[in-house]
Amino acid sequence: MSIGLLLLIVVGLGVIGYILGRRRALASVAGDPRKLHSLPSQYGQSVFLFTVVPALLLLIVWLLAAPSVIDGQVRGTVTTDGVSQSEIDLKMADVGRISDGLGALMAANDMSEDDLTALTPGDSDLRGQLAAVGVAVGADVEPAVFEAAKHKRSLTNSAGLIRTVLILLVALAGLAYAMTRIRPDFRARNVSEAVVKALLLGSSLIAILTTVGIVLSLIFETMHFFRLYPAKDFFLSLTWNPQFRGGSDLGVWPLIWGTLYVSFIALLVAVPIGLLAAIYLAEYATKRVRSVAKPLIEILAGIPTIVYGLFALITVGPMLRDYFAQPLGLGNSSSSVMTAGLVMGIMLIPFVSSLSDDIINSVPQSMRDGSYGLGATKSESIKQVILPAALPGVVGAVLLAASRAIGETMIVVLGAGAAAKLSMNPFEAMTTVTVKIVSQLTGDTEFASPETLVAFALGLTLFVFTLGLNVLALYIVRKYREQYE
Template identity: 45%
Template structure:
């Protein structure tokens, strides 16, 4: 029995338990319908209660086996070897297990380690036995929980209250998982950043003007001392994401929101708004292709036409323009919602006083919706700062500290991708610098999000 078959069997049995419990509850409720207060919950709640009691322990067992099962199987496989032949190093053990898995799956025609073919049958048997035991235990717990819940069905049983409590517990668990995940990300960034700052001075990292994270592999190697001044990366991130992209996204997004909410006919709005929001669903790699193959050559031709013959094929302007187009829906959607929330009476009152539509928009609608618009802009900035693919494909990897939009620059996210691509040693300053960059980027986006929420909360107007 594979894990997938066990999961499908558990779900099928839980569905059967739901139907059986609902049917029994329906018959009991019909029999007790003449007595006042004898029935508390509808049959659907009784069925859901029994199904949850049956399904929850079975899913916990299957999830736990999927997490720890591989380690148990590895111990069984390695334990089948004589003590003298068992790999001690973790890397050797991982390499041996990868070969064994490849042989069992058929992906590896021949093993490099002569021991691997002997362990392949042991691995297959351990996987089959482990999955069978986990599936059997899950089915047994499902049957036990289902029968126990089935026996509690009575017309006056508060099944609805119990189901609502179960739903609240699931929601609480989801919230805890999200919070713990956030804490885990932050702690991992802080831990690795502390290791990096033990090798490189924080002052050099935060104020240095030269970024060349090449460290020496040998003591006698020349030319690889490494420079970890991240100011060019911070400037590139701000230049592309917070300046060029915003110069494109703010006017186009705000004007499109004003047109859709104040000028467009309802039938036209129903078509234009979904089309505009489609931009948010386009994968960023597609934007990157568009920037690299279409926009970047046009930008270079423009630079050559104005006399800049040394313009780079990768430029901050190309990446910023496409990034601005990408985040137009973020600005437009927030501005649209803010303008729509302004009471129509304010707009009608302004028009009744003799103001034109443009004067009403400038003097009444936009000031009233300004907190939401500002909050949307700041959230869009944080989204642009974290963008990677467009910059990788259109702006290049050169860490230049320049204000020339036709030059090649890079950003924090681009360097993180470059530093963590391929096989890396996580005890060198070059690799650990990616975590320091990630920590700084996390702090930047966190501050922007907090400021955006503070602006919206402080200046929000409540209308009746």
């Protein structure tokens, strides 16, 4: 039975339990709900929760644990002495692929376990049927691998049947237990509220658990990478030269330099323009001008980055090459750090202006009135009172723009090129960490090679770098906020 159908049945049992629980609660007081401790619907909710929640928890645990248990049993059938771990992983990948194909065949042809046992890898009809479901099986498939695939499919089918029976039994047991607890003095409301509190707590933990999961996945894969490639060479080398056939030099500094260079130029464009636009909209513009200008600025945030990339490739890059780079003798390429930085800065203007505008507007009017009362002009009030008071929020806006610049990929690919180098010339092609993460994980590459696993080390490095920026910004915000509290 599929997971979706099983969930539908469990929820259906819960709905039936809700109806029966509500009716039983009313029947216990001869239809007078005033004699019940809780509302009739809350009694039904308690039955629904006891029916559905334990079954769903069991299903989640089963889905997490069963694949590991099955793979552990199957791995023993393909493991032999003298075989490297990478070869075993490749064989297990073939086992899983063939097992999924056999499962599709069994579902399509209504095959039994005996029919599955009789299959052999040399059967041409079988190879054609597997190819029809997207699984290519050649004539040179190892018999041990094919037998392991059949064994895995058999274990998966048996586990699915056991899972269905256990979950349905748990759901029925929960329904029966909840029905026995329904009586006029049963505190059904407390049960419902406790579950709602747990749901709210779980929702609040989603972001935390997601962050922990991302960090752990990066750490584990990075550790795997450093077992294959020295960490000293990764952090100290000034050359980026992946070969995929040995002799690779995977130094991170050219990528970090390109990331910082492009981001610096982008912020050099976005921060002054965005901040000045925010000051004008908040302090000088009339309501009519503001109602038109602010939406027009925010439209920039809605343009897809691929459009910005095409704009950099077709318009900005050739213009900078023809009017600046070539006349000054600084380069002949339309792909450059300056191209990507300028276009990315335009993209970041609404991130700075909109947030800074909201922060400036949130400064209390009493601070403006006090400044004017002391004889300060409007510009003096903005420079000496309003902007210092809004500085924590402005720093947050700049940090958001910086994070957006550091994580941008498409504009850099089309505007700055893919050359990893250390250079001060802004009209040369360079690349960033995010671009190389994409390039190392795409294409016909071997996932277990250092040249592919380096993407996780790059991701972890970028995460640590942005975390440091966040800590620095938080320190600045707290330092200046204390002066105005």
